[in-house]
Amino acid sequence: MSFATRGFAGHRREPDDRLPPGQTLVQRWPVLSAGPTPNVHTDTWDFVIRDESGTEHHWSWEQLLALGVEDVTVDIHCVTHWSKLDMSWRGVSLDKLFENVEAEYDYVMARSYGGYTTNVPLEDLLDGKAWIAIEAEGEPLDPEHGGPARLLVPHLYFWKSAKWIRGLTVMPTNDPGFWEQYGYHIYGDPWKEERYW
Amino acid sequence: MTTPLDGNVLAGALANLLVPDPTNLQARCTNCGQVAPIAEAVVYPDAPGLVARCRTCDHVLAAIVDDKDKTYLSLSGLSAIALPK
């Protein structure tokens, strides 16, 4: 049985009523990685949405930016109990990317350079709820934070905001991604504390 | 804190789940077929769980996720572990 260690607080700070249950506010931005950081260059970056007919829709880096980059300020909540509030991001809304994609299926598998995957319902990516993010806090996304581009789905636990995003595959069933196979929740709503299976 | 460690660091987590501690045992990667002691895996400790990858091909060998009252153990990247009799 564990007991509190005298004097130990860890890298954690005071609570805040804007925090979901079980979360603690941090100022710094922790780096979590489950594998080597892939080296992804914007000149060869290629983003693909694969729709239910198997058709692939591709965007180069320039084509992505040409869709329009917007500023967003959001809170992020990591399943390892830290939250960061009022983060400023820049990215391209997924509404723009899905504008000309036939998607009747309800689910999406996000796929990253380096092999990471995470599953998200399609409706959670649309209507201004998700972005392909390219900047955070005024700087281009650092590779350790998922640069050059990561998924940003701030209303779900942050493991859903896949780093080094390279594409989305529309799928008929809610198949689990990387962490969802290893014990984490299939959906991951921080306000309902959906951390594990 | 992105420096990966090695499979030696898994001994504590695995000793809670498997007896004896298997870090010295040979195991086979399902992806590339490499056979090596679990202690030689590349371990990423700063993820939402412990992730052990094959030192040869980076394939995920094992993952350990800690919930409050249970631990999720995946050995899905190991086709077999050689256990002593």
Next chain:
Amino acid sequence: MRLVLDVPTWPGNEAGTHVDVRLTAPDGYQATRSYSVATSDRGRVVLGIEELPDGEVSPFLVREVRAGDKLEIHGPLGSYFLWRPGQSNRPVQLIAGGSGVVPLHAMAAAHAAASDSTLFRLVYSVRTPAHVYFRDELAALAGPSFTVDYVYTRQAPPGWGGTVGRLTRDSLASTTIAPHERPRIFVCGSTRFAETVAAWLLDLGHSARDILTERYGGK
């Protein structure tokens, strides 16, 4: 820094094992890290701890912990990076980078305690003389069956006859037991140190089977 723990129920340990130290904050947040056991004797366990900048656990253990505090530990742990007396009569080469000397010191101490006569050699790479862990203990263990070669990467002690600088493939070759003597080799240090040294050892003709490594998170 050495941390001395009274663990009345400590079962004893083999040389090279570690413990997991788990810290718990008042809100239930926990952080666990592994530390090698330097020595243990009748319920007293000594850990060697390097403070990592930006670390979460090591700065707490180095700066905050006071005599009388209770810590949660799990161990002894590890069944791979171990030396056991009488296991083999092949010579043993130990190669340490920085605080990676802690488990290797434990092996050298166990070797002496067992009056084991297999040849032990230690190459110990360290930044400056002030960074040496267990200098007196290592000096006391030195003898016909155990020698220590220091490599100072930044600054050597006064009167040091050797060169100052990082370990190289050639200096490693000249200070370690030759491949034809088939030493069992234990390498412990930072990830970069362990990987560099292991690659040189393979290059020098040692067999991968004979090289055991343990990495820690520091630079």
